[in-house]
Amino acid sequence: MVVTDALRQVRRLALCGASVLVLGGMQGCQMFGWFQDPPPDPYRSLQVEAALDVNPDIHGRPSPVILTIYQLSDAKTFLAADPASLLEPGAEPASPAWLKRETFQLRPGEELTRRFVPEPAVQLFGAVAEYRDLENAKWRTVEVFHGQTPESLQINLQRTRVSIRLIPLQGEASSVQQ
Numbered sequence: 001m002v003v004t005d006a007l008r009q010v011r012r013l014a015l016c017g018a019s020v021l022v023l024g025g026m027q028g029c030q031m032f033g034w035f036q037d038p039p040p041d042p043y044r045s046l047q048v049e050a051a052l053d054v055n056p057d058i059h060g061r062p063s064p065v066i067l068t069i070y071q072l073s074d075a076k077t078f079l080a081a082d083p084a085s086l087l088e089p090g091a092e093p094a095s096p097a098w099l100k101r102e103t104f105q106l107r108p109g110e111e112l113t114r115r116f117v118p119e120p121a122v123q124l125f126g127a128v129a130e131y132r133d134l135e136n137a138k139w140r141t142v143e144v145f146h147g148q149t150p151e152s153l154q155i156n157l158q159r160t161r162v163s164i165r166l167i168p169l170q171g172e173a174s175s176v177q178q
Contacts, residue, residue, distance in 0.1 A: 067105075067130075083140075
């Protein structure tokens with residue numbers, strides 16, 4: 001009986017000692033970075049939606065619209081640029097602040113969804129829609145980009161107005177419009 005009690009105590013001490021060693025080892029692994037969180041996903045979501053009545057012609061019929069999305073480090077030259085320099089396909093960027101641009105053509109009612117990686121220096125997103133009646137349309141807009149949080153870039157092409165919203169996964173949105 002005394003031998004079995006002593007044996008139980010030895011087993012208990014061995015089990016406790018092994019537990020302490022395992023937990024200490026896990027703490028050491030964490031200290032050396034072996035069990036760190038994975039890096040954040042660099043991809044963002046882009047959603048573009050063209051209204052059914054987008055870009056009406058002289059008879060009021062909806063028409064396809066060309067949309068150019070800019071990744072910007074500064075909005076000053078983008079907001080000051082004339083439509084020709086922003087809308088001309090293949091034109092050289094008017095400023096080094098224009099980091100990247102992509103152009104899409106959307107038909108009335110069309111939706112586009114894709115993923116993209118923002119440029120490292122991007123601070124803002126700009127959108128330019130090539131409406132038939134530029135003088136009476138709100139064809140350009142800018143949105144501040146908060147690169148630390150995963151965001152979805154949402155662009156809406158209404159009848160004669162383009163708008164951008166950045167939606168953080170938490171749900172708040174901000175907007176700067178011209």
